[in-house]
Amino acid sequence: MKRVLITGGAGFIGSHVVRLFVNKYPNDAIYNLDLLTYAGNLENLSDVDGATNYHFIKADIVDASAIHALFDTHQFTDVIHLAAESHVDRSITDPLAFVRTNVIGTVNLLNAFRDTWKGNFEGKMFYHISTDEVYGTLGETGLFEETTSYDPNSPYSASKASSDHFVRAYGETYGMPYKITNCSNNYGPNQFPEKLIPLFINNVINNKALPVYGDGKYTRDWLYVIDHAIAIDLVFHKGKLGETYNIGGFNEWQNIELIRVLIKLMDEKLGRPAGESEKLITYVTDRPGHDRRYAIDATKINKELGWKPSVTFEEGLSATINWYLQNEAWMEHVTSGAYQEYYNHQYT
Numbered sequence: 001m002k003r004v005l006i007t008g009g010a011g012f013i014g015s016h017v018v019r020l021f022v023n024k025y026p027n028d029a030i031y032n033l034d035l036l037t038y039a040g041n042l043e044n045l046s047d048v049d050g051a052t053n054y055h056f057i058k059a060d061i062v063d064a065s066a067i068h069a070l071f072d073t074h075q076f077t078d079v080i081h082l083a084a085e086s087h088v089d090r091s092i093t094d095p096l097a098f099v100r101t102n103v104i105g106t107v108n109l110l111n112a113f114r115d116t117w118k119g120n121f122e123g124k125m126f127y128h129i130s131t132d133e134v135y136g137t138l139g140e141t142g143l144f145e146e147t148t149s150y151d152p153n154s155p156y157s158a159s160k161a162s163s164d165h166f167v168r169a170y171g172e173t174y175g176m177p178y179k180i181t182n183c184s185n186n187y188g189p190n191q192f193p194e195k196l197i198p199l200f201i202n203n204v205i206n207n208k209a210l211p212v213y214g215d216g217k218y219t220r221d222w223l224y225v226i227d228h229a230i231a232i233d234l235v236f237h238k239g240k241l242g243e244t245y246n247i248g249g250f251n252e253w254q255n256i257e258l259i260r261v262l263i264k265l266m267d268e269k270l271g272r273p274a275g276e277s278e279k280l281i282t283y284v285t286d287r288p289g290h291d292r293r294y295a296i297d298a299t300k301i302n303k304e305l306g307w308k309p310s311v312t313f314e315e316g317l318s319a320t321i322n323w324y325l326q327n328e329a330w331m332e333h334v335t336s337g338a339y340q341e342y343y344n345h346q347y348t
């Protein structure tokens with residue numbers, strides 16, 4: 001029986017990973033450790049809350065002694081580490097918050113894992129969830145491969161690159177068994193409305209301006225969050241130790257083209273005349289250091305583990321919009337309080 005610690009399980013991707021593991025592995029104990037920052041929300045997991053193999057722990061990964069004490073008590077055999085500050089715009093405003101959580105928090109977990117197992121790492125694993133943003137930016141052509149040099153441009157991606165390096169270094173230095181995956185942009189249910197897709201869905205619903213940064217021709221490679229969770233399960237159980245796998249949607253979109261598809265689908269679903277919400281598109285000042293293009297070469301995970309996305313972008317986007325239309329209370333809860341302050345600071 002495994003005792004799997006999933007950090008950041010109350011967040012967007014983490015909640016989908018926790019749900020999948022709790023339901024699929026009833027004989028493993030799944031511990032969701034989360035500080036419940038603005039991005040963490042236990043409502044995301046109300047459906048698995050009562051499961052006998054599910055345990056929630058409220059804790060801060062930056063608090064080394066609390067993390068060590070939790071490892072002492074629960075003897076976690078495996079870690080899937082997702083807890084992080086995850087939004088580029090916030091990292092531009094407050095880089096140190098990203099150093100604390102993403103770098104120091106990761107090193108605290110690595111230390112606790114190392115000190116708990118003291119070299120007896122047989123059957124144990126530290127799996128670090130990272131991003132394609134560590135590779136920096138692409139021109140018009142090319143793809144990020146696992147061998148692409150790290151070249152982060154934002155405080156967020158610099159902090160994630162640093163945490164990736166620490167994981168690898170602990171593997172080399174202490175012989176710790178690890179895996180790392182670097183994934184492209186996720187979208188889907190339960191994503192906090194500061195990221196492009198849920199922010200724009202919420203703004204279309206409320207007839208608010210859609211703030212497009214710069215010329216809108218920045219490109220991202222979008223993956224449905226449940227396909228990311230499936231990939232994480234596959235790498236966790238079948239991936240090779242000490243390896244990195246890139247995960248991506250084979251699904252590149254310029255922001256402005258994606259926004260047009262989103263508006264078309266939303267106008268249909270909201271019963272508005274076709275193209276009605278296009279008037280909400282508002283070009284605004286660009287993000288500093290804005291990476292022009294991300295695109296993942298996911299050949300390795302496809303060839304080695306047989307993974308590929310299970311839904312098309314149109315299917316995933318339609319399901320995502322439906323989820324937000326059916327979960328207005330969720331949106332109300334996460335956008336009350338401090339959200340308005342953030343929104344005004346970022347957009348007005």
Ligand code: NAD
Nearest residue numbers: 008010011012013035036037039040060061083084086186
């Ligand atoms: P998120 O911001 O939705 O969730 C982060 C979670 O971490 C929240 O539940 C938050 O409460 C928790 N957390 C933050 N600080 C903490 C702390 N100090 N101690 C304990 N918990 C803390 O993020 P997400 O989008 O779900 O991303 C999860 C992971 O996946 C991150 O590591 C991110 O870098 C990575 N990632 C995200 C994407 C994406 O498109 N969202 C793509 C690739 C990789």
Ligand code: TYD
Nearest residue numbers: 088185194195196197211212213218220255
């Ligand atoms: P985002 O969802 O923040 O993800 P990331 O920056 O990590 O890729 O942004 C996706 C793209 O959308 C990125 O090119 C920035 C752009 N964007 C806007 O144009 N307006 C916005 O209000 C936001 C949040 C993002």
